[in-house]
Amino acid sequence: MEVLPFSPDQFGGVVVEPATLPEDAASFRQQLEHSLRVWTDEGYRLVWLNAPIERAALIPVAVEAGFTFHHSNERDLMLIRRLVEGAFVPYHATHYIGAGGVVLNDRNELLVVCERHRRTKQPYYKLPGGALQPGEHLVDGVIREVLEETGVQTRFESLVCFRHWHGYRYGKSDIYFVCRLSPLSQEVTMQAEELDECFWMPVDDYFASDLVSAFNKRIVQAAIASRGVSPEWIEGYADPSRYEFFFPRGETSSTP
Numbered sequence: 001m002e003v004l005p006f007s008p009d010q011f012g013g014v015v016v017e018p019a020t021l022p023e024d025a026a027s028f029r030q031q032l033e034h035s036l037r038v039w040t041d042e043g044y045r046l047v048w049l050n051a052p053i054e055r056a057a058l059i060p061v062a063v064e065a066g067f068t069f070h071h072s073n074e075r076d077l078m079l080i081r082r083l084v085e086g087a088f089v090p091y092h093a094t095h096y097i098g099a100g101g102v103v104l105n106d107r108n109e110l111l112v113v114c115e116r117h118r119r120t121k122q123p124y125y126k127l128p129g130g131a132l133q134p135g136e137h138l139v140d141g142v143i144r145e146v147l148e149e150t151g152v153q154t155r156f157e158s159l160v161c162f163r164h165w166h167g168y169r170y171g172k173s174d175i176y177f178v179c180r181l182s183p184l185s186q187e188v189t190m191q192a193e194e195l196d197e198c199f200w201m202p203v204d205d206y207f208a209s210d211l212v213s214a215f216n217k218r219i220v221q222a223a224i225a226s227r228g229v230s231p232e233w234i235e236g237y238a239d240p241s242r243y244e245f246f247f248p249r250g251e252t253s254s255t256p
Contacts, residue, residue, distance in 0.1 A: 004035045011088050013046035014039050018076070021055050029061045036065065036083070045087035049079045096174045099142035100129030101181040102223035103154055109200035110220065111183070113149055116196045123196065124211045127178070127219070137244045139231055142179045150198050151189025154181035158228030159246050161219055178219045180228060 005017040016035075022028045039047060049067060051059050053075050067079040071092035080089055103111035112125040128149040132141035139156045146154050157180040168174035190198035201209075203224075207217055229246040237243065 001031060001034045003038050004031055006035075006039075008044070009046075009048065011046060011090075012044060013048060013087070014044050015048045016050070018050040018052055018055075021051070021058060023055070023057075025057050025061050028058050029065075032061065032065055036081070040083050045082070045084040046089065047081045047083060049081070050076050051079060052076045094173055096168060096172055097132045097138075097177070098130055098174065099132060099138055099145065099177040099179055100127035100219070101142050101146040101154060101179050102127060102160070102220055103146060103152065103181045103183050104203070104224070105183050105186060105200060107200070108203050110203050110206050111146070111150055111152060111188075112197075112199065112201045112206065113190075113195050114197035116192075116194055122211070124213065125197075125201065125206070125209065126213070126216050128198070129176075138177060138179070139244065142177070142181065146181060149191045149195060151185075151187065151191075153184040155184055156231065157182055158226075158230045158249060160223045160226050160228035163215070163219075178223060180223045 005020040006014045007017070009015050022031065036047070047067075048070075049062055051062065056077075059077060059079070062079050062081075065081065067081045070078040070080045070089070072078065078092075082089070101111070105111075111128060113128045114123045114125055118124065128146045129142060130145040130149070132138065136144075138159070143154055143156060146152060159177055160180050161178045163174075163176045163178075165174045165176070186200075188198050188200070203220070206212055206220065227249045230249045232245055232247045233240055234245060
């Protein structure tokens, strides 16, 4: 009997090739049992098994063989089985990433929104923003979110602060970046599906309002007072579609 096709990983583990998994559960059970014996004898420490949704019938077989769930996506479920007690298993993603935009115009007005789906009946005002999409840079994400919610086009200026929060959605943690943006347009077109209100509010009114949280007031103060850090590319470092760097504005590097 052949071993399930696989490739080794950097932690001394085995990564089973998902495209080669058999359709029949009985055949998979026999081949998996044989493969586990071989991999154990050869000194491998861990097995990664990615089950596509089309092979969902194989999941109970893997669980019977000692596999546990690691993480899932819409179309697949990743399972693991330690062949050696205490074998290292890296965590799956633990955080959401979001970004909000502090958008100030030349009349000293701040672009604010009031969410439609909020925890209380009372309205409260906050910055436009939201979650980044997979593979999306922070700069692109906050510009997109502001445009989608308010219809205002902006230019990214700097990253000024961030908040780290545990116990967010599905028990994950959340990092929320606060960015300073300059408006390239003024007309507001509200995203009615998500918002009840969207308008330019005088900054003084924002700081004086009882409908603005202490957190939202503080991050706007930070955006006004701080130059923050700005995007900068390190030439020749890597693929710019995969990396994003932020450095103090106006900094002069001493590195040749």
